[in-house]
Structures are given as structure tokens and as C-alpha cells.
Amino acid sequence: MAPSVVFLLLGLLGSASSLPPPRISFLNSAERPLVLFSHPNVHNTTTLLLSNDGSTLYVGARDALLSLDVSQSDVINLKKKVDWRPSEEEMTSCSDKGKDAEVDCPNFVRVLQPLNSTHLYACGSYAYSPHDAYIDTESFSMINQRDGAKGRCPFSPSRGTPPSPSVNVNSSPRPRPTSEEQNRRFLDTSRGRSDVSQDVSVSLLEEPSFVSSALDPSDRKLYFFFSEVGKEFSFVDQLLISRVAQVCKDDMGGQRTLQKKWTSFAKAPLLCRSAKQLPFNVLQDVFTLQPLEGSMDSDTLFYGVFTSQWSLGPESAVCVFRLQDMRTAFAGRYRTFDTQTHQWSPMLDKRSYLGKCGLDNVSDSVLAEVKKSFLTSNSIKPDGLGPIVVSSEYRYSRVAVMRTQAANNKHYTVLFLLTESGFIHKVVLFDGGSQVVEEIQVFTQPQLVKSVVLSTSKGVLYVGTSEGITAVPVARCSIYRSCSQCVLARDPLCGWSRTTRACTGLQEGDHDDMAQDLEHANVEEQCQGQTEPGRDREISVHLNEAVQLPCLKPSNVATLSWTSPRIKDHTEKLFIQSADSVLSFFATADTFGTYHCEAEEGGYKEVIVSYDVRQVAPPRAMSPIPDTESHPPIGRDESYEDIVTNASERSTTRASAEPEDIITSKAGDFTTFVKEVDPDKDSTLKTDSEDEKADAPTSIHDVQFRKEQPDDLQTLTKEKSYHTELVVVSLLLTTCICILIFGGLHMWRHRKLGLKTNVLESPGDDSRINQSMESVPSLSSPEDPELKVVE
Numbered sequence: 086m087a088p089s090v091v092f093l094l095l096g097l098l099g100s101a102s103s104l105p106p107p108r109i110s111f112l113n114s115a116e117r118p119l120v121l122f123s124h125p126n127v128h129n130t131t132t133l134l135l136s137n138d139g140s141t142l143y144v145g146a147r148d149a150l151l152s153l154d155v156s157q158s159d160v161i162n163l164k165k166k167v168d169w170r171p172s173e174e175e176m177t178s179c180s181d182k183g184k185d186a187e188v189d190c191p192n193f194v195r196v197l198q199p200l201n202s203t204h205l206y207a208c209g210s211y212a213y214s215p216h217d218a219y220i221d222t223e224s225f226s227m228i229n230q231r232d233g234a235k236g237r238c239p240f241s242p243s244r245g246t247p248p249s250p251s252v253n254v255n256s257s258p259r260p261r262p263t264s265e266e267q268n269r270r271f272l273d274t275s276r277g278r279s280d281v282s283q284d285v286s287v288s289l290l291e292e293p294s295f296v297s298s299a300l301d302p303s304d305r306k307l308y309f310f311f312s313e314v315g316k317e318f319s320f321v322d323q324l325l326i327s328r329v330a331q332v333c334k335d336d337m338g339g340q341r342t343l344q345k346k347w348t349s350f351a352k353a354p355l356l357c358r359s360a361k362q363l364p365f366n367v368l369q370d371v372f373t374l375q376p377l378e379g380s381m382d383s384d385t386l387f388y389g390v391f392t393s394q395w396s397l398g399p400e401s402a403v404c405v406f407r408l409q410d411m412r413t414a415f416a417g418r419y420r421t422f423d424t425q426t427h428q429w430s431p432m433l434d435k436r437s438y439l440g441k442c443g444l445d446n447v448s449d450s451v452l453a454e455v456k457k458s459f460l461t462s463n464s465i466k467p468d469g470l471g472p473i474v475v476s477s478e479y480r481y482s483r484v485a486v487m488r489t490q491a492a493n494n495k496h497y498t499v500l501f502l503l504t505e506s507g508f509i510h511k512v513v514l515f516d517g518g519s520q521v522v523e524e525i526q527v528f529t530q531p532q533l534v535k536s537v538v539l540s541t542s543k544g545v546l547y548v549g550t551s552e553g554i555t556a557v558p559v560a561r562c563s564i565y566r567s568c569s570q571c572v573l574a575r576d577p578l579c580g581w582s583r584t585t586r587a588c589t590g591l592q593e594g595d596h597d598d599m600a601q602d603l604e605h606a607n608v609e610e611q612c613q614g615q616t617e618p619g620r621d622r623e624i625s626v627h628l629n630e631a632v633q634l635p636c637l638k639p640s641n642v643a644t645l646s647w648t649s650p651r652i653k654d655h656t657e658k659l660f661i662q663s664a665d666s667v668l669s670f671f672a673t674a675d676t677f678g679t680y681h682c683e684a685e686e687g688g689y690k691e692v693i694v695s696y697d698v699r700q701v702a703p704p705r706a707m708s709p710i711p712d713t714e715s716h717p718p719i720g721r722d723e724s725y726e727d728i729v730t731n732a733s734e735r736s737t738t739r740a741s742a743e744p745e746d747i748i749t750s751k752a753g754d755f756t757t758f759v760k761e762v763d764p765d766k767d768s769t770l771k772t773d774s775e776d777e778k779a780d781a782p783t784s785i786h787d788v789q790f791r792k793e794q795p796d797d798l799q800t801l802t803k804e805k806s807y808h809t810e811l812v813v814v815s816l817l818l819t820t821c822i823c824i825l826i827f828g829g830l831h832m833w834r835h836r837k838l839g840l841k842t843n844v845l846e847s848p849g850d851d852s853r854i855n856q857s858m859e860s861v862p863s864l865s866s867p868e869d870p871e872l873k874v875v876e
């Protein structure tokens with residue numbers, strides 16, 4: 086029955102409203118520079134710890150510990166490196182256990198924590214025999230390296246990191262342990278050590294996988310976050326449950342019962358699910374966000390990244406838990422483990438001592454109760470009762486969070502979510518939902534182990550991977566070049582300074598001077614008098630030359646449309662808009678004129694670029710009127726060579742003069758339409774852009790265009806032939822011959838390549854550039870309408 090329950094529920098997963106796509110993407114972009122630290126002799130720099138002042142980054146790597154100077158924003162310098170590698174014998178004995186000497190046996194430093202004001206605590210897998218050590222931060226030297234860190238460090242280099250702050254259960258409960266000893270007591274318990282489970286007859290933890298830990302200073306408690314097998318749901322096999330567990334820092338164990346064991350251990354399920362959905366039950370990471378100054382400790386927030394055990398694709402969610410709700414759960418009702426039936430059953434009445442600190446000298450009967458009643462009855466529900474972020478496209482694995490004050494003095498929360506595929510998604514939480522303000526690529530190869538550390542004071546996010554450490558500035562406002570783009574970005578860290586007329590970091594200016602509207606991105610209101618009309622770009626082309634006008638999308642969510650007095654109902658079919666929004670057409674009397682590329686985002690429209698397409702001035706010396714009747718056979722045309730070279734030179738020189746601007750080309754290079762918006766990428770925009778399509782070529786028109794092309798051109802040019810001068814006709818003729826030959830050559834080449842395609846059969850396919858190009862030679866094939874006109 087168990088599996089069927091799961092499968093029945095399976096259908097419910099994954100229909101929650103998902104995060105919209107990132108507004109702007111930076112893939113290894115010079116516009117959004119990152120600082121990378123890597124060292125030829127240092128690998129697997131995956132454990133990071135930032136010093137309190139934010140100027141030093143401590144790094145646990147493979148066989149080494151590093152201290153990095155991160156006080157400058159544009160460079161990371163190595164201050165000191167301490168080697169910490171197993172000896173030859175230790176390596177040999179590791180290999181003898183059947184472990185891979187290269188992959189498993191090095192010392193992967195997996196725990197790095199402050200121990201006290203002068204020392205760090207480090208722990209590494211050390212040839213499958215975990216070792217730990219103290220590090221003097223002043224001299225960055227290792228003292229007191231020891232064996233026997235089992236339980237505080239994973240043996241395997243890639244297993245989940247144990248919780249921090251590491252706590253050792255070995256320290257004697259009396260006399261009162263020092264704070265470091267208390268810290269270290271924690272961990273062995275959490276690894277489910279046998280001496281713990283023997284005494285308790287039910288294990289405190291079931292195959293846990295640790296994620297993070299946090300301190301509750303006012304409540305003298307430590308919390309740690311993990312996923313484990315949920316034994317309370319015995320009807321489903323291997324059901325994973327995300328949890329938070331607590332222990333009191335001054336727990337000294339019982340006097341007889343629970344001697345040297347925790348009397349304050351308790352755990353509670355963390356629930357992260359949308360309404361009528363299967364829960365996201367596997368915890369990946371937790372970030373602790375301290376409350377605002379002046380707020381109570383109970384307002385501390387825990388941001389958890391969750392995935393689902395049942396996901397088929399990349400899928401994840403973020404839920405926020407309040408410290409207050411955790412305290413309430415641990416002070417509430419508990420379940421008790423029945424050793425006979427091996428079931429967890431709810432206790433009917435509330436026992437006030439469960440989950441409390443200071444049970445050291447209570448009676449044995451109370452401790453006997455404590456021993457088997459450490460699971461709370463109630464789950465801890467997230468703030469707002471559901472996830473704040475759900476993604477059906479990305480599997481997030483790490484999270485860092487900062488709070489920032491916007492120009493309106495309101496506080497906004499910014500999440501930095503690391504995807505499995507190596508992108509940082511900067512997500513801002515708005516009243517009306519979450520937005521991915523930007524995405525930044527930080528690595529390309531999948532990473533077994535990775536970590537993120539945020540320096541709020543420096544405004545830098547550090548990402549540690551096997552390949553090195555990447556410093557990602559939390560914002561780079563100068564990427565937004567206009568007031569409208571700065572406002573549309575909805576980045577609480579960026580605002581448009583009306584006096585300096587630049588998009589800058591908010592801390593750099595007076596908030597009243599800043600144009601920013603995070604909730605509504607109302608550009609008209611914010612950017613009054615800040616917009617400068619762009620000039621038309623002039624383009625001179627020859628008659629019947631193919632013209633391509635590029636237009637770059639200012640953001641991934643903008644939709645582009647072309648407007649022009651030339652794009653009228655009856656001429657619409659002359660224009661083609663490609664997937665990358667290049668507008669293509671032939672230069673004719675009907676198409677010379679101005680063109681505007683307009684972007685629409687969030688209801689705001691603005692012209693991105695304008696072109697003025699003109700005919701090149703006709704040659705001064707009029708050539709003699711050609712005899713249209715004695716049209717020379719193609720193969721024997723003497724002027725053929727000249728025309729071709731001239732034609733090709735013309736397009737290349739122009740292209741190199743303005744490389745990213747205008748592409749004029751021969752008819753054979755025409756790329757056809759695809760669609761304005763890629764429906765797979767942003768389905769949300771589809772409806773918004775419907776009304777925009779009135780003045781822009783749509784996919785339907787494009788299809789018609791290809792079907793009706795010959796007829797259209799025929800009528801068009803027929804009309805023209807009655808009115809144009811003979812000189813133009815002669816020019817036209819030579820150009821036609823040129824096109825004709827090129828088309829022939831082009832077709833011949835394609836036939837040779839064996840490309841056999843038909844565009845009309847697959848009009849909806851975005852990815853077939855080759856196919857689309859194949860359709861073009863038909864325009865200049867021997868049945869070219871232009872030729873008929875001349876005859």
C-alpha cells in the first residue's frame with residue numbers, strides 16, 4: 086500500500102506557481118566582472134569562513150588551509166597557506182581499505198569554525214580517518230592536531246557536512262563543561278553514535294544528513310537543521326523529513342538516567358509545501374538572518390532551501406521559518422515512542438518539562454519520559470504558511486540572504502540562490518511575489534561540494550567550488566544605462582541618481598535623489614525629465630538590397646516590436662522579424678523610411694533603437710539606357726564578376742565599419758522569422774504581448790509571407806515598374822542578375838551539402854535556422870518575379 090500512496094500523491098507535485106525567468110543573465114560576462122581566486126597547488130576550496138571584520142576569508146581545501154586577504158574588492162590575495170596532508174603510511178592504509186588514493190584519501194577539510202576569539206576549529210576527512218585541529222588565527226598556524234574526530238567530520242569527502250558549531254559528546258557532564266567543550270559535544274550525538282542510541286533504545290536520529298546550525302543566544306540553545314528518515318510515518322518506506330533539532334548549551338546530562346547524554350534534545354519536523362502539493366521534504370541548506378536592530382531575537386529568520394524526494398526534474402523551494410515558531414513547537418506537545426509497537430504516538434497531555442533546559446537533576450521518572458519523548462507533535466510551518474520561492478526549473482542548493490533598505494526606506498530581502506548548474510540567482514521578495522533580478526554564472530562544471538558565504542558589509546558573495554573561489558559583488562548598478570532600465574530592474578540595491586544621471590548603489594547617494602520604484606517599476610513617474618531621446622541611425626542601402634535591422638532586448642522579459650509608418654496593413658508581409666528581433670526586408674520604394682524598435686516591459690514601452698533607411702544617392706553619371714530585350718544569358722555575362730565582387734565588398738565593408746549595428750546583405754543571407762517570444766522561456770509574457778502584435782509581424786504573417794512571397798513581390802514590383810525611371814530599371818536588372826546567380830550558387834551549394842528541408846512544414850520551430858535559410862534562394866530563383874517585371 087505504501088508505494089501506491091506515494092504514487093497517488095505524485096500527481097500533485099509541481100504545479101505551484103513558479104518563479105519567473107531571470108530578468109537579466111550574465112554568462113561569463115565582462116559587464117558583470119567577478120573576482121576569481123585559484124592557485125595551482127590548491128584544490129577543492131569548498132569550505133569557507135569569513136572573519137568577523139570581513140577582511141579575511143579562511144578556506145578549507147584539499148590537504149590545506151588558506152587565509153585569504155579579501156579586504157580589496159577587485160583582488161583576492163593569498164596571505165598564508167598551511168599544509169595538512171596525511172602521511173605516506175596513512176595514505177597507504179587508506180588505499181588498503183579499498184579507497185581511491187586520489188579521490189577519497191586526501192584530507193578534505195570539511196569543517197572550519199570559530200572556536201574562541203583567537204582560535205579556529207578545523208576538521209578534515211584525513212585519509213578516511215577524520216582528524217581535527219585548532220588554528221591560531223593570529224599566526225595562522227595549526228596547533229594540537231589530533232586523530233579521533235570521528236563523528237565531527239565525514240569520512241567520505243563528499244558526504245554531507247556535519248552540523249556546526251561542532252559539539253563533542255565525550256566531554257564529561259560534570260563539572261560544568263567549558264563552552265568549547267559544550268560546542269563540541271553536539272556533534273557526536275548528531276552522528277547517531279552507538280553509546281547514545283544504546284541508552285535511549287530509540288535513536289535520536291535516523292540516517293541524518295546535516296545542513297546547518299544556529300545559535301539562539303537568548304534561549305541558551307543550539308539548533309541544527311537536517312533531513313532524516315521519518316520513522317513517525319511508518320507506512321511509507323524511507324520517507325525523508327526535514328527537521329530542526331535543539332539542545333541546550335548548558336545541558337550536562339542526567340545524574341543516573343541519561344548520564345552523559347542530552348536531557349534537552351528534541352526535534353521537530355519542518356514543513357515546506359504549497360497548498361495541495363506534495364511537500365518539498367529534503368533540506369539542502371539553511372541561512373540564518375539576524376533580526377533588524379531593535380527587533381526581538383524571536384524575529385530571527387531561517388531561510389531553508391528544499392528539494393523533493395519525488396522530483397523528476399530540477400525543482401526546489403525556499404521556505405522561511407521564524408525562531409518564535411520553533412520555540413513554540415519545542416514548548417508544545419510531544420510524541421512518544423512505543424518500544425513495543427515501534428510507533429510514535431501523540432501524547433495526550435502536555436508535559437511542561439519536555440524540551441526544556443536545566444533538566445540535569447530532575448527525577449529519574451521524568452528523565453525516563455524525556456528519553457522516549459523527543460519528537461514534537463506539531464510540524465513547524467513556514468512564515469506565510471507556504472514557500473516564498475518555488476522553482477520548477479532550477480534545483481537550488483545553497484542560499485544566502487541579506488536585508489537592505491530601499492529608497493523608500495522600506496526593507497527588502499534579497500536572496501542569493503545557487504543552482505546546481507552553476508548560476509547565482511539574485512531574488513528579491515516583493516509584496517506581489519518574488520523576482521529573479523539577475524542571474525550570474527559562477528561555474529560551468531557540476532560541483533560535488535560547494536558553498537556560499539555572504540559578506541554584507543563588503544557587499545560580496547563568495548562561492549567556493551573545486552575550481553577556486555569566486556567573489557560576486559551583490560550588485561553592479563552601472564549595467565543599467567538609462568533611468569528606465571535602472572527602475573525596471575527593481576533591484577533594491579540600485580537607484581537612478583537624478584543629479585548624476587547614473588544608476589548607482591543606493592548607499593552612495595541621497596535617497597530622495599534616487600529614482601526607484603520596487604513594487605510597481607513606474608518609469609513614467611520616476612524618470613520624468615531623465616530620458617534622452619535617441620537619434621535615428623541612418624542607413625543607406627541600394628535598391629533591392631536585403632536590409633537587416635538589429636535590436637537588442639534590454640532584458641529577458643521584455644518583448645520587442647517594430648513600428649514604422651512603412652509597416653502598414655498591406656505591406657506587413659514584406660517584413661520579417663527573426664527570433665533575435667532582427668527586422669529584415671528588401672529595400673524598395675515602399676520600405677525606405679524610419680523604423681523604431683520598441684521594448685515593452687511591465688506595461689512600459691520605450692524605443693530602443695531607431696533607423697532611417699534611405700536609398701544611396703544614385704550614381705552621378707547616368708549609364709546609357711540598357712536594352713531590356715537583349716537580356717544577356719547568365720553564364721556569359723561579362724559584368725558578372727565585377728558586380729559580384731562589388732556587391733560582396735559593399736556588404737563586408739559596411740559590416741566591419743559598424744560591426745554590431747547594421748547588417749545589410751545579399752538576398753541569400755536572409756534569415757527568416759521565428760517568433761517574438763520564445764514560449765518555452767517565458768510563457769508569462771505570451772498574453773501580455775498579444776495586443777502588441779498588431780503593429781509587429783507575427784508568426785502567422787511570417788508563414789504567409791513565405792507562402793505568398795512570389796506573388797507579393799510581383800504585384801509590388803509591377804506597380805513600381807510603371808513609375809520608376811529607366812535608370813532604376815537598369816540598376817535593378819543588374820542587381821537581379823547578381824541575386825539570381827547568387828541564389829543559383831547558393832542552391833547548388835545546399836544541394837551539394839544534401840540539406841533537404843521545407844520550412845513551410847515546420848513554421849513553429851524556432852531552432853531551424855538552417856531550414857529557414859534554405860527557403861530563401863526561392864526568392865532569387867529563376868522564377869524570380871523581378872525578372873518577369875523586366876521582361
Ligand SMILES: *[C@@H]1O[C@H](CO)[C@@H](O)[C@H](O)[C@H]1NC(C)=O
Pocket residue numbers: 200201202203204219
Ligand atoms: C582558545 O582555544 C584555544 C584552544 O583550546 C586555547 O589554547 C586558547 O587559549 C583559547 N583562547 C581564549 C582567548 O580563550
Ligand SMILES: *[C@@H]1O[C@H](CO)[C@@H](O)[C@H](O)[C@H]1NC(C)=O
Pocket residue numbers: 446447
Ligand atoms: C538541582 O540542582 C540545583 C543546583 O545545581 C539545586 O539548586 C536544585 O535544588 C536541584 N534540584 C533538585 C530537584 O535536586
Ligand SMILES: *[C@@H]1O[C@H](CO)[C@@H](O)[C@H](O)[C@H]1NC(C)=O
Pocket residue numbers: 128129131193242243533534551552
Ligand atoms: C575535488 O576537485 C576535483 C577537481 O579538481 C573534483 O573532480 C572532485 O570531485 C572534488 N572532490 C570533492 C570532494 O569536492
Ligand SMILES: *[C@@H]1O[C@H](CO)[C@@H](O)[C@H](O)[C@H]1NC(C)=O
Pocket residue numbers: 727730731734
Ligand atoms: C566595382 O565596379 C566598378 C565599376 O562599376 C569598377 O570600376 C571597380 O573596379 C569595381 N570594384 C572592384 C573592387 O571590383
